[in-house]
Amino acid sequence: DQLRALLRQMPKAELHIHIEGSLEPELIFALAARNGVALAYASVEQLRAAYAFEDLQSFLDIYYAGASVLLKEQDFYDMTSAYLARAAADNVRHAEIFFDPQTHTARGVPMADVINGIHRACQDSPVSATLILSFLRHLSEEDAFATLEQALPHRDKFIGIGLDSSEVGNPPEKFARVFARCRELGFHLVAHAGEEGPPAYIETALDVLHVERIDHGVRCLEDAALTQRLARQQTALTVCPLSNTKLRVFDTMAEHNLLGLLDAGLLVTVNSDDPAYFGGYMNANFAAVFEALPLGLAHAQRLARNGFIAAFLPDEVKRRYL
Ligand code: ADE
């Protein structure tokens, strides 16, 4: 119908996509063959059948195993090109893409190959695309500092710094010093907070790390004062509906709090997180949430517009979409 056509056709900005989470099983097998990497699964079908997650950690274990096939600069290029082609098909006009360098440098892949491969694919795409280097929060702050040091020769190729991986037990304040350094260097700052972790992590992401957006943030509604603050400041939340149901943050899409977040006046955006693992790219996320919740045309337009409002783009570029 009319709403579904609008959801597909409206120009979108995607602000929460892990490029390693766009690696489809078919490409995992192709890269494994190309690089001579052994996989724990015999076929694409067996691998896909393993994508039944109980929580964030059960997903992360499979996600890091999938990334082990990425060894050469061309592998990073091919993965990123495939994502950008898929994004273009969903009318994504701008993407801010996370990458997790520590996942790769720990396997001996040079930082230059990771960044140059992903960046070259962004430059070759008709989709506007920028990069956000994410620190893995289950590793130490010292490791994050070493990663920053290795990445700084490439500082012109990424615009921001993020924080992802296992949230509970790894609060934002663990990374206070390295985020302070990244802030001095002039990077945009974001962090995953309030996905599985408590609302207090959203607060310290704002007050200690000084992030500009919160990735996920859906648990903010458990704290009325925090919700009011996020609404007053218009801090963007990059919400990922299919991710939240696959990782059991909400048991069903009908129980997702996206409409509650919108009704609280929050700057909510819709994103795909790890589309190859969670069953869909941008349009699938919009379709799933509009299917399950009483949302209409005005909500669709507001969500798409929020993506551009919250993007790290110059005002004159944003204005074309607002
Ligand atoms: N890395 C990739 N996807 C993630 C998510 N949803 N939360 C935390 N870390 C991630």
Ligand code: ZN
């Ligand atoms: Zn994420």
